[in-house]
Amino acid sequence: MTGTPDRAAQPRAGAPLTCLLVDDSPVFLTAARTLLERQGLRVVGAAGTAEEGYRLARSRSPDVVLVDIALGTDSGFDLAQRLATDATTAGTTVVLISTRSEDDLAELVQASPAVGFLPKAELSARSVLSLFGHREP
Amino acid sequence: MGDEARAGDALRRLVEAQATYRRLASLVAEGAPPAELFQAFAGELGELLPRGVVAMSRYGEDGKLHPVGTWSHEGDSSGTDAAMAPVTARPGGQGPGRPAPGAGAEPASPGPPATVQVPIEVEGRPWGAMAIWSADAALPVDADERLREFASLMATIIANAGSRAALAASRARIxxxxxxxxxxxxxxxxxxxxxxxxxxxxxxxxxxxxxxxxxxxxxxxxxxxxxxxxxxxxxxxxxxxxxHPAVLDTGGLGPALRALGRRSPVPVQLDVASGRYPEQLEVSVYYVVSEALTNVAKHANASFVRVEVAVHDRALHVIVADDGVGGARLQAGSGLVGLRDRVEAVGGSLELHSLPGGGTSLEALMPLPGS
The missing domain is CATH 1.20.5 (Single alpha-helices involved in coiled-coils or other helix-helix interfaces)
Incomplete structure (x- = not known):
C-alpha cells in the first residue's frame, strides 16, 4: 500500500466504501478510524455504545458497520441482530470485531447475521473489503 | 439400689447414650437435612425416656423459641391420648402446660415433675430448648439430669453440623x-x-x-x-x-467446550447438553474438561477422547474418557486435586477411573441449585 488510497478501497467507481465503527474503547476508535481512512475507506461515524451505533447506522447508511462483540454491558451480537431485523439497516453489511480469540467466537459469529469476524489486530481496509465482497447478495 | 446396680444402670445409660450418639452423628455425617435431624434427635430422646412427648425448639431471629421438632409415642395403647397430642395442640388446659423458654425444670404439680425443659447451648450461646412431657403422672427422678445429658450431646452435634456447613459455605465462597x-x-x-x-x-x-x-x-x-x-x-x-474463559459468559458451555475441542491435538467427540447453567457450574465444567483434555494430550497417548455433559436428576454430569494408556492417579501436585477441590466446593464429586492399559475416564457430578 502507498500513501495514496488503495484502489481496492473503492467498491463503486469513484466512491470509497463507507463504514461505521461501534466500539466502547475510545483509544481503539481513534486508531481504527485513522488507519481505515488512511487506507482509503470513509469512516462516517464512530459510536461508543450499541444504542448510538444503531442510531448512526440508521441515519448515515454506511456500507459496513464494524461492531465490537464486547460493548461494555451490551452485546455486539445483539446489535448485529437488531441491525439485521430493522428495515432501514437490513441491507447493511455487519462485521464483528474483537480482541478475543477467533476460534472461541467462530460458532457464535456463524450463528449471527454478521458476514464475518475480524480480529482487531488484523483490521485493515483490505480485510474489511474482503469481507464486504463476500457478503451474501 | 445397691452400688452395683447403680453402676450397672450408669453403664447401661452410657452405652445407650453412645449408641444414640453414633446414630445421630452418622445422620449428621450423611448430611441429613435439619428438619430430619431434629426429628431424629427428638425420637431418640423419646426412646430413652418414658412415654411422653418430646419437643425441641430453637431461638429465631425474633428472640423467641420456635418448635423445630416434636415426637410422641403415638399408637401406644395406654389410652392417654390427651397427653400424647402434639405440643402445639395443647394451649394450656389440663395436664402439663408448655414450659416457659429457658425456665428449666418446672414441676406441674407437687412431687416428681411431669414436665422438664432444659436449655440447649451451642458453643456457649443459647441455641434453643428441649422439653419432655410425661404421659404418666410423673417423670423419673433423674429425668432432668438425663435430658441435660441429651441436650449437651445434641449441642455438640449441632455445633459439628454448624462447623461443617460453615466450612462448606466458606469453601464455596473462596x-x-x-x-x-x-x-x-x-x-x-x-x-x-x-x-x-x-x-x-x-x-x-x-x-x-x-x-x-x-x-x-x-x-x-x-x-x-x-x-x-x-x-x-x-x-x-x-x-x-x-x-477466565470469556466465551462462557457470551455463549455458554457449548461454544466454549467446542472451542476447547478444536484446540485439542487429540480428536474430540463432544456431546454437550444445551442450555445455560449457573456461572460457577459452567466455569467448573469448563475447567474439568480443559484440565482433562490437557492431561490426555500430555500423558494418555490416546487416539480419541469423548466429552459428555448431560443433566440427570438435577445434576450436571461430566465425563471425559479417552482410549489411551491409563494408569493416571489423583495425586498431590496434579491439577486434578485442585479440580476436585473446586468440584467439591460446589457440592459435587470428582472420580478418576484409570487402569493401566484401559484408558482414563474422569467423571464429575455437580448438583444444580434447588436440588
Missing part, C-alpha cells in the same frame, strides 16, 4: 471469590492492555501506510514492529483465556 477475581482480571486485560496494544498496532500500520514507496527499509521495520505487537497480542489473549 471458589466464587477466586472466579470473580479471575473474571475481573480478564476483563481488565481485555478492556485495558489489549485495547491499547491493538490500538498501537493499528497506529503503526497507519504510519506504515504513509511511508513513501521508495523507503522500503523504514516500511519493513515498521511492519516488523507491528507484527511483533500482533504476536504479543496473541500471547496476551491466550493468557487472558487461561485466567
Amino acid at each position: 471458589v466464587a471469590a477466586s472466579d470473580e477475581a479471575r473474571r475481573r482480571i480478564e476483563r481488565d486485560l481485555h478492556d485495558g492492555a489489549q485495547q491499547r496494544l491493538v490500538s498501537l498496532a493499528l497506529a503503526l500500520r497507519a504510519a506504515e501506510a504513509k511511508v513513501p514507496a521508495e523507503d522500503a527499509e523504514l516500511r519493513s521495520e515498521l511492519s516488523a514492529v507491528a507484527d511483533g505487537l500482533t504476536e504479543l497480542l496473541d500471547e496476551l489473549r491466550s493468557i487472558a483465556r487461561g485466567v
Whole structure:
C-alpha cells in the first residue's frame, strides 16, 4: 500500500466504501478510524455504545458497520441482530470485531447475521473489503 | 439400689447414650437435612425416656423459641391420648402446660415433675430448648439430669453440623471469590492492555501506510514492529483465556467446550447438553474438561477422547474418557486435586477411573441449585 488510497478501497467507481465503527474503547476508535481512512475507506461515524451505533447506522447508511462483540454491558451480537431485523439497516453489511480469540467466537459469529469476524489486530481496509465482497447478495 | 446396680444402670445409660450418639452423628455425617435431624434427635430422646412427648425448639431471629421438632409415642395403647397430642395442640388446659423458654425444670404439680425443659447451648450461646412431657403422672427422678445429658450431646452435634456447613459455605465462597477475581482480571486485560496494544498496532500500520514507496527499509521495520505487537497480542489473549474463559459468559458451555475441542491435538467427540447453567457450574465444567483434555494430550497417548455433559436428576454430569494408556492417579501436585477441590466446593464429586492399559475416564457430578 502507498500513501495514496488503495484502489481496492473503492467498491463503486469513484466512491470509497463507507463504514461505521461501534466500539466502547475510545483509544481503539481513534486508531481504527485513522488507519481505515488512511487506507482509503470513509469512516462516517464512530459510536461508543450499541444504542448510538444503531442510531448512526440508521441515519448515515454506511456500507459496513464494524461492531465490537464486547460493548461494555451490551452485546455486539445483539446489535448485529437488531441491525439485521430493522428495515432501514437490513441491507447493511455487519462485521464483528474483537480482541478475543477467533476460534472461541467462530460458532457464535456463524450463528449471527454478521458476514464475518475480524480480529482487531488484523483490521485493515483490505480485510474489511474482503469481507464486504463476500457478503451474501 | 445397691452400688452395683447403680453402676450397672450408669453403664447401661452410657452405652445407650453412645449408641444414640453414633446414630445421630452418622445422620449428621450423611448430611441429613435439619428438619430430619431434629426429628431424629427428638425420637431418640423419646426412646430413652418414658412415654411422653418430646419437643425441641430453637431461638429465631425474633428472640423467641420456635418448635423445630416434636415426637410422641403415638399408637401406644395406654389410652392417654390427651397427653400424647402434639405440643402445639395443647394451649394450656389440663395436664402439663408448655414450659416457659429457658425456665428449666418446672414441676406441674407437687412431687416428681411431669414436665422438664432444659436449655440447649451451642458453643456457649443459647441455641434453643428441649422439653419432655410425661404421659404418666410423673417423670423419673433423674429425668432432668438425663435430658441435660441429651441436650449437651445434641449441642455438640449441632455445633459439628454448624462447623461443617460453615466450612462448606466458606469453601464455596473462596471458589466464587477466586472466579470473580479471575473474571475481573480478564476483563481488565481485555478492556485495558489489549485495547491499547491493538490500538498501537493499528497506529503503526497507519504510519506504515504513509511511508513513501521508495523507503522500503523504514516500511519493513515498521511492519516488523507491528507484527511483533500482533504476536504479543496473541500471547496476551491466550493468557487472558487461561485466567477466565470469556466465551462462557457470551455463549455458554457449548461454544466454549467446542472451542476447547478444536484446540485439542487429540480428536474430540463432544456431546454437550444445551442450555445455560449457573456461572460457577459452567466455569467448573469448563475447567474439568480443559484440565482433562490437557492431561490426555500430555500423558494418555490416546487416539480419541469423548466429552459428555448431560443433566440427570438435577445434576450436571461430566465425563471425559479417552482410549489411551491409563494408569493416571489423583495425586498431590496434579491439577486434578485442585479440580476436585473446586468440584467439591460446589457440592459435587470428582472420580478418576484409570487402569493401566484401559484408558482414563474422569467423571464429575455437580448438583444444580434447588436440588
